[in-house]
Amino acid sequence: MNTTSSPARSTSTPGLLVAAAAVIPAYLLHLVLPGLPVLTAAVILGLLAANLPGISSAVSGPLKPGLSLAARKLMRLGIVLLGLKVSLVDIAGLGWGALLLIVALVGAAFAGTYAVCRAFRLPGEEPLLIASGFSICGVSAIGAMAAARRVRQEDTVVPIALVTLCGTLAIGVLPLLGSLLSLPGETFGIWAGASVHDVGQVVATAQTAGTAALAAAVVVKLARVVLLAPMTAAAGVMGRRQAAAAGGNGATGKRPPLVPLFVAGFLALILVRTTGVLPAGVLEAAALVQEILFAAALFALGAAVRFRALFASGVRALSAALVSWFLIGALGLGLALLLAP
Numbered sequence: 001m002n003t004t005s006s007p008a009r010s011t012s013t014p015g016l017l018v019a020a021a022a023v024i025p026a027y028l029l030h031l032v033l034p035g036l037p038v039l040t041a042a043v044i045l046g047l048l049a050a051n052l053p054g055i056s057s058a059v060s061g062p063l064k065p066g067l068s069l070a071a072r073k074l075m076r077l078g079i080v081l082l083g084l085k086v087s088l089v090d091i092a093g094l095g096w097g098a099l100l101l102i103v104a105l106v107g108a109a110f111a112g113t114y115a116v117c118r119a120f121r122l123p124g125e126e127p128l129l130i131a132s133g134f135s136i137c138g139v140s141a142i143g144a145m146a147a148a149r150r151v152r153q154e155d156t157v158v159p160i161a162l163v164t165l166c167g168t169l170a171i172g173v174l175p176l177l178g179s180l181l182s183l184p185g186e187t188f189g190i191w192a193g194a195s196v197h198d199v200g201q202v203v204a205t206a207q208t209a210g211t212a213a214l215a216a217a218v219v220v221k222l223a224r225v226v227l228l229a230p231m232t233a234a235a236g237v238m239g240r241r242q243a244a245a246a247g248g249n250g251a252t253g254k255r256p257p258l259v260p261l262f263v264a265g266f267l268a269l270i271l272v273r274t275t276g277v278l279p280a281g282v283l284e285a286a287a288l289v290q291e292i293l294f295a296a297a298l299f300a301l302g303a304a305v306r307f308r309a310l311f312a313s314g315v316r317a318l319s320a321a322l323v324s325w326f327l328i329g330a331l332g333l334g335l336a337l338l339l340a341p
Contacts, residue, residue, distance in 0.1 A: 015066020046302020081290035083269030109135035138197030189213030193220030195332030
């Protein structure tokens with residue numbers, strides 16, 4: 001019998017239950033404010049829980065072990081299920097020219113955002129995490145990169161807050177700019193898919209311009225999502241080299257994984273989706289479960305953010321994020337105009 005796991009499980013249970021229960025008000029907020037994605041609502045609720053008097057003491061006290069577990073494990077399970085949204089057949093339908101341009105866009109956005117964050121002197125791995133979230137697929141990319149580089153969970157809080165903030169801004173700003181620029185629906189959809197961070201935020205942004213915009217946005221966005229695996233693998237290779245250099249022959253400390261196990265699961269489910277063997281009902285159910293897992297994880301991550309600590313070091317980070325957001329928006333608009341029918 002394992003006598004050590006039961007106390008740990010009982011310590012984590014309250015926080016896990018609170019993270020799960022927070023999904024309900026997040027969906028209610030989305031129903032009241034349809035323009036507010038469920039995942040953004042979950043982050044907002046977590047921020048409130050972390051900073052309101054009375055509740056914050058419970059969040060930072062007895063609920064903390066379970067919330068930390070939810071932020072880590074549920075996020076990874078959600079990333080695995082994200083693979084079921086990606087069909088390589090649909091992405092191949094874009095054509096090689098478009099795919100190469102999307103790869104170039106992601107590379108330029110990653111390099112540009114990383115350079116901006118370094119120029120603003122953001123600490124530690126924040127430049128890498130912010131660049132990953134902004135250029136690939138938002139919170140999912142931050143979680144995957146953090147695992148590949150063995151970044152502490154508390155060090156992902158600022159990047160996740162920034163990618164959520166900028167993605168939420170895009171929901172309101174991009175439709176306004178699209179209207180001012182008189183962009184056709186499909187062109188606007190490509191812009192949204194190339195520029196907005198999380199899949200849910202892309203859907204919320206693109207659907208304002210109609211079904212053609214939404215269809216184009218989702219395919220372009222999922223082409224970016226596929227790049228999560230190779231980008232994470234590249235970060236893992238770099239992490240292993242740095243660990244080997246720091247530890248000599250590698251005898252001291254465990255080397256970071258080349259590809260985290262949950263990223264391998266993400267790839268496996270992409271292949272499953274591509275075969276077409278799963279019926280639409282299963283895919284819809286998996287998409288709902290994935291959103292619920294992400295919502296619970298993002299509530300838990302939001303609950304780790306203290307406004308005082310965020311504002312103390314967040315001015316430079318916020319400035320870097322806004323400059324990067326403008327950069328990616330400009331790159332995405334350029335891609336949209338190139339691919340416009």
